[in-house]
Amino acid sequence: MTLSFAPPSDHSLPLYVIAKPDLEAWLKDQPDHVQSWVAASGFTGALGQTLLVPGADGTPATALAGYGTEGQRARKRFPLAAAAEVLPQGTYRIVSGVPADQLDMECFGWLMTGYAFDRYAAQSPAKAALIAPERVDTARIEAMANAEALTRDLVNTPASDMGPDQLQSAAETLAHEFDATCDVISGDALIEQDFPMIHAVGRAAEQPPRLIEMNWGSSGPKLTLVGKGVCFDTGGLNLKPGASMGLMKKDMGGAANVLGLARMIMALALPLQLRVLIPAVENAVAGNAFRPGDILTSRKGLTVEINNTDAEGRLVLADALALADEGDPDLVISMATLTGAARVAVGPDLAPFYTDDDHAADALARAAHPAADPVWRMPFHEPYEAMIEPGIADLDNAPSGGFAGSITAALFLRRFAGESRYMHFDIYSWQRSKEPGRSKGGLGQGPRALLTALSEILDL
Known part of the structure; x- marks a missing residue:
């Protein structure tokens, strides 16, 4: 298998990576219908939690990925991968929330969610594709x-x-x-x-x-x-x-x-x-x-x-x-x-x-x-x-x-x-x-x- 980033797409979903302590501040800048949807869905920013937020026509317009707390992230090698593994199939682009010094390795971890050893039995790797952020070294990752x-x-x-x-x-x-x-x-x-x-x-x-x-x-x-x-x-x-x-x-x-x-x-x-x-x-x-x-x-x-x-x-x-x-x-x-x-x-x-x-x-x-x-x-x-x-x-x-x-x-x-x-x-x-x-x-x-x-x- 070849692990690679997805090509740029007009149909990709913007992904906001939100640490648990930062959720309240992020919500204050969102429209009322987004605040209501997030509250009703029980999204808290817990590590690995995900949520698709619909637009006016009812189709997904935005994706959220929980980034947990600093202490929780310290216990995981690739904390964003916890969300990438459960996001619905589709193509995503990271908008915010990942520290600059962690972005390369979080992208590497995301790509590795697509790995599966399937020589002897069918496996189910993650299906969420990621567009490479502008600031990362795509070829190296x-x-x-x-x-x-x-x-x-x-x-x-x-x-x-x-x-x-x-x-x-x-x-x-x-x-x-x-x-x-x-x-x-x-x-x-x-x-x-x-x-x-x-x-x-x-x-x-x-x-x-x-x-x-x-x-x-x-x-x-x-x-x-x-x-x-x-x-x-x-x-x-x-x-x-x-x-x-x-x-x-x-x-x-x-x-x-x-x-x-x-x-x-x-x-x-x-x-x-x-x-x-x-x-x-x-x-x-x-x-x-x-x-x-x-x-x-x-x-x-x-x-x-x-x-x-x-x-x-x-x-x-x-x-x-x-x-x-x-x-x-x-x-x-x-x-x-x-x-x-x-x-x-x-x-x-x-x-x-x-x-x-x-x-x-x-x-x-x-x-x-x-x-x-x-x-x-x-x-x-x-x-x-x-x-x-x-x-x-x-x-x-x-x-x-x-x-x-x-x-x-x-x-x-x-x-x-x-x-x-x-x-x-x-x-x-x-x-x-x-x-x-x-x-x-x-x-x-x-x-x-x-x-x-x-x-x-x-x-x-």
């Missing part, structure tokens, strides 16, 4: 909305239809759309070309493991995105309990998010050189699966003791990060649904990130709020380095003790990013229950904030 739809579709698709083969196809389709190149190293060729840990994690699956590489742009700073593409994670021989496998189709959420970010960058023709690396595997159980106690040698030459085959994401990312560093990039960003420890620390709604670059962290923090894409900086805490050094090998993929799981995973990855300027996101990529503009299921976390911050981080 549409690019963000369609990138988010791509990310959600990829994460929502079950592993039966989203294995390494299909993830490769999605990357190739995106590359073709924007005249990018896409190359793949698959199966035993991973061993021949020195990606041993990607191969080890995925070799037991029916679909062979692979490294997907997409390149776009010929000038400007070099940005490399690395996304974890574990299309299903059984836990390997450290088999997950059934309840813990329930959402493992989303273990390729890092790949889905970097593809979404890549789509935005290419759609907006940002002046940079983009490289996307996705190690795509399924962490399956078979006689040739990698085992607890194995010691793997990585592309970087570091040896890794396997103390938990369910800590496989950092292994495939490690080989990809080593390759990323070899390309002398200006910035490397990895994204992964990596640790449950991150969810314990910040919950499902915040995207924790790690970086040693204070300038980049500050830029990202400033970008997150206007992008309605909350992030939270976590520390590369140096004293924990000893926790990932088992003695028998250079690194331990799953330190014992249960403490600082997200931090130790990030420290592990940093060892492979080398001297590159590096940011790592440990995301959830899932909306647990429906919210305005956010359907239950797959979710982008971090790409909109990154898109907003990149101009400052890379001096574009």
